[in-house]
Amino acid sequence: VTLTVNGQRHHLTFDPRTSLLDLLREHMQLTGTKKGCDHGQCGACTLLLNGRRITSCLTLAVMHDGDDIVTIEGLGSPDALHPLQAAFIDHDAFQCGYCTPGQICSAVGMLAEASAGWPSHATADVSVEHVALTPPEIRERMSGNICRCAAYPNIVAAIQEVHKETAQ
């Protein structure tokens, strides 16, 4: 299987039972993507697959031959943080930090969905082309990512700040 992970092409051979999460963590040593529940319920394993967010524990790696994968390691580096990574630090949007890679990858995908005009369950009128990312909208769209430290207010604030900056 050929995968492009964080801009680098990899030719890999593995058991077809391997999940995408296990491939990244156990075979490629990219441990930034976290294993939380391993049932697709907590969102800690969220990454970007072809620009869209996905819970990597619920998909087989063999299904993604030729796909482009971006993990938290590929979003930014310690010297050049992604705007969302910087905003999470500025707003103290974490405590233990275990869910943070998934939160940030999910927020990147969510902002792309919002800019593409996707409505959500919290959208009052789904027929509008551009949905305003209000705090209730952000909470609903990020509701697949659970934070046991309950840093939700700061996570919402960080995402809202990045959204406002990119909108300008």
Added chain:
Amino acid sequence: VRSFTYERVTDPDAACVAMAAHPDSKFISGGTNLIDLMRLEIERPPHLIDVSRLPLTAIEELPDGTCASAPRHETPTSPPIRSCAAGIQCSLRHCLPGRQGRYGTKRPWAAICCSEHDATTSTTPPRTATSVSRAPAAPLYTALTATMPFWVQARHALPPILPIWPWR
């Protein structure tokens, strides 16, 4: 996870042929908890058919109304969906991205169908307010109960007597 063989198909006919060749196999794509169930050995398919790359990316309008059936990432912003958004809004909420609809999570992406005056989803049909009508009683039963004292008639409205007395 029990071992299985894996096959990727790229057109619907090939998917049907693959399923006919392996009747015990399961289709796999995004938005499934099949992998979750396979980990728990609730599902033990000997063969998996990957249908995630079928070229079903278009929203089709059918003669008897508008029928939308497409991958989930195409559905929210598709013109047929937006054109009937007022009628379909409640139904669409079941399928929108977020916790419920994210690729890789447990809730499958529903196909959405709506006509000019009605909007239903294939998975969660809306409830309609209809009066509940009981089946008419048999004539003999009606005649017998009419001759009974009122307290015997009322007994029919009470729960049945316990088959075993709770005390000795």
